[in-house]
Amino acid sequence: MIENTQVQNKLAGKGAELELKLKTHFVDLASERVGGETLSCSDDFFAEMENLLKSGRGIFIDDKFTERGKWMDGWESRRSYGRDNGREFDWCIIRLGISGVIRGFDIDTNYFRGNAPQTVSVEACVSAQQPDEDTVWHTVLAKSEVAAHSQNIFEITNSQSWTHVRLNMFPDGGIARFRVYGEAQVNWNDFVEGELIDLASIKNGAKALLVSDMFFSDKNNLIMPGRGKDMGDGWETKRRRDPGPDWSIVKLAALGSVEKVIVDTCHFKGNFPDTFKLEGINTDSDNFDEVNAQLNWQTIIPQTRLYAHREHLFINELITDKSQQFSHVKLSIYPDGGISRMRILGKRK
Template sequence: MMLDIDTQEQNKLTGASLALVTQLKTNCVDLASERVGGETLSCSDDFFAGMENLLKPGRGIFIDGKFTDRGKWMDGWESRRSYGRDNGREFDWCIIRLGIKGVIRGFDIDTNYFRGNAPQTVSVEACVSDVQPNEDTVWQTILTEVAVNAHSQNIFEINNNTAWTHVRLNMFPDGGIARFRVYGEADVNWKDFVDGELIDLAYIKNGGKALLVSDMFFSDKNNLIMPGRGKDMGDGWETKRRRDPGPDWSIVKLATKGSIEKVIVDTCHFKGNFPDTFTLEGMVTDSDDFTDGKQAEKWQPIIAKTKLYAHREHLFLNEIIPENTKKFTHVRLNIFPDGGISRMRVFGKV
């Protein structure tokens, strides 16, 4: 399987850091991503570059010779010089509302292209709050102050089992950070749903997780279960062209064990590269290990091989084979022979 780590990252990360970021990207989701509703709420200062950049996709870019009326244009969050505790701010901070409440497993604090203006150290605090944090909010430190490198991904593992709603990123004494990733696992309150309600059990914000795919050459496996419809062809799961009958496949762990009563397969924007047909399978298992064909004998048919069409949202109700009393923990979407799917929705009852 092709790892979701671009060439630039591979050039910068080695050894333990590469292993850790691979583990986080494989097993966790970015709880702060703007795609899942993450939002920068406030900061001490963003004179040179706006705090909103922290949560944008990618690693941040550099455009030589591009300036604003405040200085060099930078793709990240950058504060002005604070001059230390005696003459200005002791440190800079930015408060972020997580798009998904969850347990945090790690951070990627990326100073890409901040070569002479990166912070010296950083720390991260977190809180649980139903309202926007204010001066009365009690913050708990989950990453103690630690040195970071300029123009680098700085990867940190977190061992804390509390589910948080907000984080505060602190940088000492000032400077710039390109991107901030908060890797973790969704914590869903099932009491927020009405009894008997059909729930998208594959949805990333409900705790669904894309575990493993045969190939993701063109786009990330998690796009398949993201909010909304795809904005373009890059906002889906797309494999390279196979030269055999296939299929390509994606295994998704459902948010919780449940029935499967309604399925949507959306090929939005895939007009010349949608799969010809697909099948959907399911199983019940306590293990998320599907490497090297493990547990292959447990897959059961949910939807038999069915034709797909370009740029269309396909709804399946009567095609679902198991009775709604049958429960599943994982599903596997198989596409023949290859191609792109924008979204998959798997509706059922907990």
């Protein structure tokens, strides 16, 4: 089978600016990479609801069909016309992988040209159990028009934290991908007293704020759950022709100590950094653009050798006291290269 060469519809202007804002400052709370899950839907006759939360924008393969019709890389319901079969619209319920405050949506109809919905809406709820017919849903995105074969970006102003969302499309059709951008809200009661917490985990509310370079892969990969699945699932910089270093600044999930560090170069075999250094700071500001070089970063782990395709554990190498508290850490890699994951284990203040 040959993949169709049709050009994807890319954002421009205000849409591109809003997407950049959402991607820079927030995380996709619904991504399957962080545990997002499609629970149920009204209908997914043509294409499974699970596709909604996959990475990428979805693809189109010209000559690929199933016994039910054209194969589509998204969620697609059969035609209902909003009547006759008891369904006025189609819906899909999603459990967020990270409970949190929603700041925006990307409802992407990529390659759904003649089969996109006319309008969409999104509702949300807070539920410890799987939502059912008694669940109370609250509208966070009122019924809005969407364009076919396009990313449809919506900014949300709502301060409530949610656990589930319901994506509705009217009257039927197909959506390739669904992104729920927001901020994690962690229930610290889920941790027992004295437990070491991964303060650099995206699921616990950490954020990758700024990097010197992310030519090959995204800065947020560094703090994702699990081990990297391949070399693309990490943070990798382009090759430098100077001593470096490249660096990544991560805002920790909470102010806390640093008592154990894991640096994983999984899959980075010919392009792992030669050495690394870890520093920390305690500050209320997340603005590191202009003042990064002037900040009084404190060394947590001095410049230390790394090895290919290995999970490195550091405890005795830490030169800071366990009583010290940090709000941000800075990982520097010399001169460049790729790191799959970084774990900062400590106690929340």
